[in-house]
Amino acid sequence: MSVSRRDFLRLAGAAGVANLAAAQAARASAAGPANPEWMGMLTDLTLCVGCRKCEWACRQANGLAGEEPIDAYDDPSVFANKRRTSGLSLTVVNRYGSDAAGEKPVHVKTQCMHCIEPACASACLVGAYRKSPQGPVIYDDSACIGCRYCLIACPFEMPAYTYDDPLTPVVRKCMMCVERIRDGASRPACAEMCPVEAITFGKRNALLTLARKKIAEHPDKYVDHIYGETEAGGTCWLYIAGKPFEELGFRTDVGTTPYPELTRGFLSSVPLIQTIWPALLMGAYAFTQRRETLARDSGASVAPPTENGSEKPESGRAVAVNRVAPSDDNPSLPSRSRPGRVQGRGSDQASQTRSESTPPEAES
Ligand code: SF4
Ligand code: SF4
Ligand code: SF4
Numbered sequence: 001m002s003v004s005r006r007d008f009l010r011l012a013g014a015a016g017v018a019n020l021a022a023a024q025a026a027r028a029s030a031a032g033p034a035n036p037e038w039m040g041m042l043t044d045l046t047l048c049v050g051c052r053k054c055e056w057a058c059r060q061a062n063g064l065a066g067e068e069p070i071d072a073y074d075d076p077s078v079f080a081n082k083r084r085t086s087g088l089s090l091t092v093v094n095r096y097g098s099d100a101a102g103e104k105p106v107h108v109k110t111q112c113m114h115c116i117e118p119a120c121a122s123a124c125l126v127g128a129y130r131k132s133p134q135g136p137v138i139y140d141d142s143a144c145i146g147c148r149y150c151l152i153a154c155p156f157e158m159p160a161y162t163y164d165d166p167l168t169p170v171v172r173k174c175m176m177c178v179e180r181i182r183d184g185a186s187r188p189a190c191a192e193m194c195p196v197e198a199i200t201f202g203k204r205n206a207l208l209t210l211a212r213k214k215i216a217e218h219p220d221k222y223v224d225h226i227y228g229e230t231e232a233g234g235t236c237w238l239y240i241a242g243k244p245f246e247e248l249g250f251r252t253d254v255g256t257t258p259y260p261e262l263t264r265g266f267l268s269s270v271p272l273i274q275t276i277w278p279a280l281l282m283g284a285y286a287f288t289q290r291r292e293t294l295a296r297d298s299g300a301s302v303a304p305p306t307e308n309g310s311e312k313p314e315s316g317r318a319v320a321v322n323r324v325a326p327s328d329d330n331p332s333l334p335s336r337s338r339p340g341r342v343q344g345r346g347s348d349q350a351s352q353t354r355s356e357s358t359p360p361e362a363e364s
Helices: 005-020 022-029 053-061 070-074 076-080 119-123 149-153 189-193 204-217 259-269 271-300 339-351
Strands: 039-044 092-096 106-110 129-131 137-139 199-203 237-240
Touching: 039 204, 053 070, 053 092, 053 189, 119 129, 119 137, 119 149, 119 259, 189 199, 199 204, 204 237
Parallel strands: 039 237
Antiparallel strands: 039 199, 092 106, 129 137
């Protein structure tokens, strides 16, 4: 498998950090082959009509929507540019092809792929990511130190960082609505919301069987490819489509080997890098942190604190300082918007938007 410069950086980043946090790498690889009990999602791109209601439902479920009306998602101008997931949009729908060009457009919903062996988890220094027993790859922002190695490591470019939050930025990504599905009570919000049932929730193995059946029964409608069956070692989010995936914005150069597996080979073959890479990365991390601190300080024009705790700039006028409020869980930690916790709260909201849920075994 050829490795591009971009992939080299991803792999090298994952490799160095994996060496530094060997326990993390072991945990990621411990996921091993797909567990038949893992849950997953199958998106049938031939059914998706690009209504973006899944985007709305996702924001509701994760407490990211505010007062945004669902009608706001009808605006087709959003398809003018290809969008990526962000801190506010854990899933986005893009359009490929257009009626004007005489071809039926295809709408592609993207989000975290929930890899069987997630590169994000193997890259994370502090174990903020893990593969949950149900299958979703979940992230704990209370453990995250903000190094953003997961953003580099992910072959699908799915984790997003809330750069617009200057005080308590966090990584955000789809967690397959794990709090909704954990006890089998509900389906993920996007699957529940989709009006054309383009998203099917169920056990990964059952979804693969369903996908193969659809392709076999309608060879004229689907290309003979289940995206996610083997890509990057396999993912829990799967796709079927009527066009080759390379025409629909999917990465088709990720190979079939799990990224943490590639990392292990890289480490064993390059012992020098194995030795020095963690130091380089930690230096880079310290430099980044230092630069951000300086930028923040200069932006706020904050001088060192005086004895009484107020800040006194050179002009002599005391200014307020951006103090980080303690969290409710741990008074010593910064308070953050925690996707996991907010997700649970928002899930209740979203579940009210649709009729009662379907058990996870059921298809959409
Ligand atoms: S798609 Fe990226 S963020 Fe999601 S599990 Fe895979 S490596 Fe992690
Ligand atoms: S599974 Fe949940 S978090 Fe993931 S895209 Fe769907 S609604 Fe959003
Ligand atoms: S709700 Fe369903 S049909 Fe609408 S954009 Fe999302 S996946 Fe496509």
